[in-house]
Amino acid sequence: MTLPEDRLSNLRRLEAESIHIIREVAAEFRNPVMLYSIGKDSGVMLHLAMKAFYPSKPPFPLLHVDTTWKFRDMITFRDETAKRLGLELLVHTNPEGLEKGIGPFSHGSSLHTHVMKTEALKQALDKYGFDAAFGGARRDEEKSRAKERVFSFRNGSHGWDPKNQRPELWNLYNARVSKGESIRAFPLSNWTELDIWQYILTENIPMVPLYFAAKRPVVNRDGMLIMVDDERMEIKPGETVEEKMIRFRTLGCYPLTGAIESNADTLEAIVREMLIARTSERQGRLIDQDESASMEKKKREGYF
Amino acid sequence: MSVAEDFYSAEEAVTEYVAAQEQKDQLRFLTCGSVDDGKSTLIGRLLYDTKLIFEDQLAALEKDSRRHGTVGEDIDLALLVDGLEAEREQGITIDVAYRFFTTDKRKFIVADTPGHEQYTRNMATGASTADLAVLLVDARNGLMVQTRRHAFIASLLGIRHVVLAVNKIDLVDFSEQRFNAIKAEFEQFAAGFDFETLQAIPMSARYGDNVTGKSEKMPWFAGPTLLEHLEAVQVGEHELEAPFRFPVQWVNRPNLDFRGYSGTVASGRVKVGDEIVVAGPAKTSRVEKIISPLGEVEAARAGDAVTLTLEDEVDISRGDLLADPTARPDVADQLAAHLIWMSDDALLPGRSYLLKIGTKTVNATVSEIKHKINVNTFEHTAGKTLDLNEIAFCNLTTASPIAFDPYEANRTTGAFILVDRMTNATVGAGMVWFALRRATNIHWQALDVNKAARAEKLGQKPVVLWFTGLSGSGKSTIASIVEKKLHLEGRHTYTLDGDNVRHGLNKDLGFTDADRVENIRRVGEVAKLMTDAGLITLVSFISPFKAERQLVRDMLDDGEFIEIFVDTPVDECRKRDPKGLYAKADRGEITNFTGIDSPYEAPENPELRIENTGDPEVAAQKVLDLLEQKGLLTNSNFVSHGDYI
Numbered sequence: 001m002t003l004p005e006d007r008l009s010n011l012r013r014l015e016a017e018s019i020h021i022i023r024e025v026a027a028e029f030r031n032p033v034m035l036y037s038i039g040k041d042s043g044v045m046l047h048l049a050m051k052a053f054y055p056s057k058p059p060f061p062l063l064h065v066d067t068t069w070k071f072r073d074m075i076t077f078r079d080e081t082a083k084r085l086g087l088e089l090l091v092h093t094n095p096e097g098l099e100k101g102i103g104p105f106s107h108g109s110s111l112h113t114h115v116m117k118t119e120a121l122k123q124a125l126d127k128y129g130f131d132a133a134f135g136g137a138r139r140d141e142e143k144s145r146a147k148e149r150v151f152s153f154r155n156g157s158h159g160w161d162p163k164n165q166r167p168e169l170w171n172l173y174n175a176r177v178s179k180g181e182s183i184r185a186f187p188l189s190n191w192t193e194l195d196i197w198q199y200i201l202t203e204n205i206p207m208v209p210l211y212f213a214a215k216r217p218v219v220n221r222d223g224m225l226i227m228v229d230d231e232r233m234e235i236k237p238g239e240t241v242e243e244k245m246i247r248f249r250t251l252g253c254y255p256l257t258g259a260i261e262s263n264a265d266t267l268e269a270i271v272r273e274m275l276i277a278r279t280s281e282r283q284g285r286l287i288d289q290d291e292s293a294s295m296e297k298k299k300r301e302g303y304f
Numbered sequence: 305m306s307v308a309e310d311f312y313s314a315e316e317a318v319t320e321y322v323a324a325q326e327q328k329d330q331l332r333f334l335t336c337g338s339v340d341d342g343k344s345t346l347i348g349r350l351l352y353d354t355k356l357i358f359e360d361q362l363a364a365l366e367k368d369s370r371r372h373g374t375v376g377e378d379i380d381l382a383l384l385v386d387g388l389e390a391e392r393e394q395g396i397t398i399d400v401a402y403r404f405f406t407t408d409k410r411k412f413i414v415a416d417t418p419g420h421e422q423y424t425r426n427m428a429t430g431a432s433t434a435d436l437a438v439l440l441v442d443a444r445n446g447l448m449v450q451t452r453r454h455a456f457i458a459s460l461l462g463i464r465h466v467v468l469a470v471n472k473i474d475l476v477d478f479s480e481q482r483f484n485a486i487k488a489e490f491e492q493f494a495a496g497f498d499f500e501t502l503q504a505i506p507m508s509a510r511y512g513d514n515v516t517g518k519s520e521k522m523p524w525f526a527g528p529t530l531l532e533h534l535e536a537v538q539v540g541e542h543e544l545e546a547p548f549r550f551p552v553q554w555v556n557r558p559n560l561d562f563r564g565y566s567g568t569v570a571s572g573r574v575k576v577g578d579e580i581v582v583a584g585p586a587k588t589s590r591v592e593k594i595i596s597p598l599g600e601v602e603a604a605r606a607g608d609a610v611t612l613t614l615e616d617e618v619d620i621s622r623g624d625l626l627a628d629p630t631a632r633p634d635v636a637d638q639l640a641a642h643l644i645w646m647s648d649d650a651l652l653p654g655r656s657y658l659l660k661i662g663t664k665t666v667n668a669t670v671s672e673i674k675h676k677i678n679v680n681t682f683e684h685t686a687g688k689t690l691d692l693n694e695i696a697f698c699n700l701t702t703a704s705p706i707a708f709d710p711y712e713a714n715r716t717t718g719a720f721i722l723v724d725r726m727t728n729a730t731v732g733a734g735m736v737w738f739a740l741r742r743a744t745n746i747h748w749q750a751l752d753v754n755k756a757a758r759a760e761k762l763g764q765k766p767v768v769l770w771f772t773g774l775s776g777s778g779k780s781t782i783a784s785i786v787e788k789k790l791h792l793e794g795r796h797t798y799t800l801d802g803d804n805v806r807h808g809l810n811k812d813l814g815f816t817d818a819d820r821v822e823n824i825r826r827v828g829e830v831a832k833l834m835t836d837a838g839l840i841t842l843v844s845f846i847s848p849f850k851a852e853r854q855l856v857r858d859m860l861d862d863g864e865f866i867e868i869f870v871d872t873p874v875d876e877c878r879k880r881d882p883k884g885l886y887a888k889a890d891r892g893e894i895t896n897f898t899g900i901d902s903p904y905e906a907p908e909n910p911e912l913r914i915e916n917t918g919d920p921e922v923a924a925q926k927v928l929d930l931l932e933q934k935g936l937l938t939n940s941n942f943v944s945h946g947d948y949i
Contacts, residue, residue: 008329008330008605008607008608009325009326009327009328009329009330010325010328010329010330010410010411011325011326012597012607012608013329013330013607014330015597015609016568016597016607016608016609017609019568019597019609020553020568020609023553023554023566023567023609024553024663026554027553027554027622027663048597051597052566052609053554053556053566054595054611055556055558055562055564055595056556056557056558057558139402139404140403140404146401146402146403147399147400147401147402162399165399166729166730167425167426167428167429167646167730167733168429168730169428169429169432169433169719169721169730169733170432170433170715170716170719170721171433171568171716172660172661172719172720172721174660174721174723174728174729174730176658176723176728177728178728181728189402190402190404190413192404192406192411194406195411198325202326271321275321
């Protein structure tokens with residue numbers, strides 16, 4: 001089947017829409033920033049930003065909120081990416097959290113996420129006075145995201161009020177904010193996980209090696225395969241470290257990110273695996289598993 | 305499963321599959337229906353049948369079905385799409401949700417919009433980006449008032465393809481007669497709308513009949529299933545046939561050698577060498593290069609996000625519209641449009657809003673509501689204001705001319721939103737009907753004797769001293785002392801007082817919000833003429849709304865509007881009550897009284913705030929000191945000293 005000449009393909013339509021959103025933010029806001037989480041969605045968003053402004057560079061810096069518990073491969077990839085693209089990269093870690101030694105093993109996933117991600121992000125946004133922040137979230141990820149606007153309004157304390165969002169019509173985004181308020185902009189709102197991978201494949205976008213299957217040391221903990229990425233991970237009695245062919249569908253703090261057993265070591269193989277997947281990608285995230293409305297709660301507090 | 309498994313062994317198959325994806329297009333549709341028509345269930349069914357529900361989501365769904373479900377033992381598919389906690393507990397959908405599913409032929413983006421009476425706003429939102437609308441009706445109830453409303457809104461928002469989903473057909477024994485009756489009634493009703501395709505389908509979303517698979521229970525129905533229709537319907541792109549339009553988003557200037565204009569092609573096509581015109585200034589040039597996400601290309605089309613470079617150096621910035629010079633857009637500062645109101649605060653004609661069209665934002669006011677449209681009966685009714693979810697046909701005036709097309713001809717260059725200047729909320733959505741031609745023929749009479757000349761003759765700088773505050777706050781008393789002192793110094797002044805103007809110029813106005821806005825607008829215009837005449841104008845008006853004070857500020861040149869907030873607490877005003885109005889308001893004899901049952905929005909950054917001093921002489925001196933400080937009492941021949949160290 002070939003597409004009639006007068007129809008844009010799904011991927012090209014998504015790509016154009018995202019570029020439009022990215023340019024609109026750059027044109028309308030005083031001081032925007034792109035949240036770069038190093039994952040596949042961030043990678044696609046960054047790739048689109050490079051296209052949106054070519055031959056100029058994107059007129060905003062990248063910001064990574066570093067919890068200090070990311071996979072080491074992610075940090076290496078982050079620094080290489082910023083260097084390769086010639087972009088300014090800001091890295092922020094919550095200094096109080098660092099001082100108190102907050103971490104997922106000692107303090108649990110929920111406190112760790114709150115202090116080292118949510119609070120740290122707010123600190124960084126306040127520190128630099130950003131009035132808009134790009135995020136790579138997609139509406140297909142999770143139920144509370146399905147109603148998220150492309151321009152999501154946040155009050156002076158970065159809170160999200162689902163009942164106080166602006167109607168969003170056509171491609172006319174309302175970028176007006178008062179001092180202290182901000183917008184989280186989601187250029188990938190209408191992409192699905194499959195779209196993301198197909199685009200990565202079509203465009204050959206570099207990705208963190210952790211997405212590709214390789215032999216890695218893992219521990220089976222609470223039904224999830226947790227990779228032993230550094231010496232901070234204590235092996236509990238009864239646990240054994242095994243070398244397994246694994247990969248990740250989503251990346252975050254290594255102690256909170258479950259791997260899947262897989263042999264998919266090429267982009268083609270990943271897409272193939274996607275097509276027969278029977279679980280959604282967020283299942284690999286420990287923070288979503290408590291309550292089905294937990295994402296909504298976190299967003300109200302200022303989480304992406 | 306089986307289709308995917310076939311791919312599992314062969315890597316090339318994946319490559320082929322991905323290549324096929326490149327050939328897959330996208331269809332955006334919205335679903336609308338009344339409460340309990342089964343909208344959420346229908347979308348849940350589409351996601352379920354196209355295998356877009358993963359095992360973990362299914363597990364969560366089973367858990368939720370036991371907690372909130374309304375269908376007994378079965379899995380409640382509606383719970384899959386009713387997202388937020390609040391609405392799940394209330395059992396209704398309160399906002400637009402976007403869902404995704406894909407088949408071998410198309411990717412679908414579904415806008416799920418609620419059917420409640422008060423949510424016209426949400427349906428318009430979902431419809432604005434949709435190619436097609438699925439209108440649900442319950443086979444037992446047939447067409448409802450809501451169905452008509454949904455068809456009307458879909459048509460108003462420019463949707464040309466409609467599916468009438470006659471749901472719950474199982475509850476009328478799969479009756480062909482019932483289906484045909486509903487279909488006929490709808491077709492007759494919809495004949496007045498300009499739908500290109502209209503497909504009625506009998507179905508049961510709960511059991512899946514005719515949703516993705518053909519129903520064995522309705523052999524009498526020869527048409528397609530819903531999914532078959534969605535996969536096949538040709539939604540011809542009208543944007544492609546319309547003339548070239550390109551709203552400039554961002555000027556791309558990496559270095560002195562490159563100057564490009566980035567934006568999304570709103571309609572038509574463009575290729576290298578084509579002549580283009582900048583709407584408005586009417587400067588022309590030719591396209592030199594087109595840079596697309598795929599690199600440099602020869603041509604671009606509606607929907608493409610590109611960067612254009614031109615052969616000539618033309619002064620172009622964000623907000624400009626590039627167009628086909630042989631088919632130019634309208635350029636005007638007055639236009640007629642349909643407006644959907646989306647805010648709890650009513651639209652007030654005369655109030656200043658921000659209007660965003662394409663990439664341009666300008667100040668605008670609704671100059672007149674021609675008529676409101678009852679969305680249920682389509683009757684035209686008169687109205688002075690427009691409330692949440694109401695639709696009206698209006699005249700608008702913009703502060704500077706804008707370029708646009710009628711919405712009917714172009715869904716991108718004919719659409720705009722209105723933003724409240726104070727709250728920054730999106731309060732209205734508009735669709736341009738036509739330009740008001742007379743606008744283009746009105747030119748300001750250029751007079752040789754101008755404001756500067758008159759002011760110079762009078763030896764002063766004209767300003768407006770705008771006293772705002774509650775009734776009884778002392779505005780008029782203070783203004784009167786200020787005027788006397790200015791007069792003694794040889795200044796030329798005039799006072800506009802609320803009460804006096806209401807006896808003459810504004811005697812036709814009452815005290816509703818709409819009338820208050822008009823009251824201030826007229827006084828603002830008079831003050832502007834006085835300023836033009838070179839006078840120092842003192843205005844003492846309660847003027848309770850920020851937006852109106854801002855409106856007057858915008859009418860005047862920078863620095864000409866001096867807002868003086870006479871900040872006397874309401875208790876003190878009530879105690880003074882010089883005209884006995886508070887006593888009357890308390891007895892209920894007058895309503896809409898500011899400070900009692902009508903709000904007063906205090907200025908945030910007035911040029912001067914006079915707190916309750918109790919002594920109007922002191923207060924008046926503060927005003928004079930401010931004028932002195934601003935250098936407004938120096939002779940106009942005298943060069944302002946400005947800031948010095």
